[in-house]
Structure formats: C-alpha cells, structure tokens
Amino acid sequence: xxxxxxxxxxxxxATGQRVTLRCSPRSGDxxxxxxxxxxxxxxxxxxxxxxxxxxxxxxxxxxxxxxxxPDLHSELNLSSLELGDSALYFCASSVGRGTGAxxxxxxxxxxxxxxx
Amino acid sequence: xxxxxxxxxxxSVSEGxxxxxxxxxxxxxxxxxxxxxxxxNQGLQLLLKYTSAATLVKGINGFEAEFKKSETSFHxxxxxxxxxxxxxxxxxxxxxxxxxxxxxxxxxxxxxxL
Numbered sequence: 031x032x033x034x035x036x037x038x039x040x041x042x043x044a045t046g047q048r049v050t051l052r053c054s055p056r057s058g059d060x061x062x063x064x065x066x067x068x069x070x071x072x073x074x075x076x077x078x079x080x081x082x083x084x085x086x087x088x089x090x091x092x093x094x095x096x097x098x099x100p101d102l103h104s105e106l107n108l109s110s111l112e113l114g115d116s117a118l119y120f121c122a123s124s125v126g127r128g129t130g131a132x133x134x135x136x137x138x139x140x141x142x143x144x145x146x
Numbered sequence: 147x148x149x150x151x152x153x154x155x156x157x158s159v160s161e162g163x164x165x166x167x168x169x170x171x172x173x174x175x176x177x178x179x180x181x182x183x184x185x186x187n188q189g190l191q192l193l194l195k196y197t198s199a200a201t202l203v204k205g206i207n208g209f210e211a212e213f214k215k216s217e218t219s220f221h222x223x224x225x226x227x228x229x230x231x232x233x234x235x236x237x238x239x240x241x242x243x244x245x246x247x248x249x250x251x252x253x254x255x256x257x258x259x260l
Contacts, residue, residue, distance in 0.1 A: 032189060073250040086247050120189060133246055137189040
C-alpha cells in the first residue's frame with residue numbers, strides 16, 4: 031500500500047458529462063501529481079500541485095482542471111467528456127516540489143474512467 | 147526535452163532465466179532515472195531509482211539497474227525470473243529544475259513461463 035488513496039476506483043459515465051476524481055496524498059506529502067494512462071498515449075503527466083499552488087502543467091486539456099485543497103487532498107475535474115477520455119487516471123504524491131533523491135513519487139491505485 | 151525509450155513492448159522469459167529490460171534515455175543534463183512496476187489492476191510501484199550517487203542501483207525484489215552514461219542506458223536486470231515478476235515495467239526520467247514531473251517510456255510487459 032503506497033499510502034495514496036484514490037476514489038472512486040471505477041467510474042462509468044456518458045459523453046458530455048462531468049466527473050470529479052479525488053486523491054488523498056500520503057501523510058506529510060505536499061505535492062500531488064496527476065497522470066493519465068491510455069492505450070494510445072501511454073502514461074502522461076497532466077498537472078502538479080504543491081501545497082495548494084499549481085507547480086507544473088503537462089498535456090492537460092482545457093476541459094480538465096484540478097485543485098489542491100488546504101488539507102492537501104486534490105481533485106481532478108473532467109468536463110464535456112469524450113470517448114477518448116476513457117483511461118486510467120493516477121494520482122501520485124511526494125514530499126517536496128522539485129527533483130531530488132528523496133522526492134520520490136508514490137502512486138495510488140488509479141481511477142478507471144469509462145466514457146460510453 | 148528529456149525522454150526515455152524502452153526497447154521491446156513484450157519480453158518473455160522462462161522461470162529462472164535472466165531478465166533484461168532495456169531503457170535508453172535522452173537528456174541534456176544529468177537525469178534522475180526510475181523503474182516502476184505495474185501489476186494487473188494496480189498502481190505503479192517504485193522498483194529503484196538512479197540519482198547520481200552510484201551507477202549500479204539495487205532495488206526491491208532482486209532487481210537492479212546500471213546507469214551507463216556512454217551508452218545513455220539504464221537497463222533493468224534480474225538474475226533469475228519468478229512467476230510473480232510478470233507485470234508491466236516502466237522506465238521514467240525526472241525533469242530537472244523546479245518541477246519533478248516524470249516522463250515515462252511506453253512500458254515493457256514481462257511474461258514469465260514455466
């Protein structure tokens with residue numbers, strides 16, 4: 031168990047809908063990262079938050095947004111869903127905000143999103 | 147931009163045989179390199195990491211990897227495969243600077259046969 035909790039485990043929804051994925055980081059970790067894993071794109075970094083502030087942005091669509099709350103949990107909001115958004119969404123957490131020997135990312139089990 | 151390339155999307159070995167999963171990196175600055183494993187229906191688990199302290203890195207479950215700057219490689223090896231090693235393995239590079247996002251390779255699925 032990595033200590034990173036993601037809910038829900040599975041989500042089935044229809045095109046055009048909006049969903050929210052939730053992530054609770056490991057105790058003491060200040061950074062939260064979101065990744066998308068799909069068959070055609072592989073594992074791609076979406077966005078990073080550190081202590082409530084956006085830190086880095088990757089290949090995140092404008093229809094997607096995220097935030098990190100004062101208690102450090104994070105939510106990834108996906109709107110106007112399309113079939114191609116079906117994927118496994120991972121959250122990871124780490125102690126710090128940058129690179130370094132101790133800034134290891136620990137991954138949750140993921141949320142599997144199916145858009146029908 | 148930093149990137150990693152994993153050669154071979156599928157590797158099959160017999161139980162007890164050597165496991166060799168290949169990863170080559172591209173980076174203009176000394177990288178941090180990682181190997182993660184993903185078991186079916188699970189998240190990614192860190193196997194080992196290279197952070198410039200030692201070129202031969204030992205990880206969990208008997209895996210190790212050697213950083214070779216001259217070959218820009220970070221191949222993952224295990225002397226003797228077990229059935230429980232069957233999983234997908236990802237090589238990743240960490241961006242330097244203030245952000246620490248991981249850039250992953252496309253993954254190698256390891257099959258272990260009797």
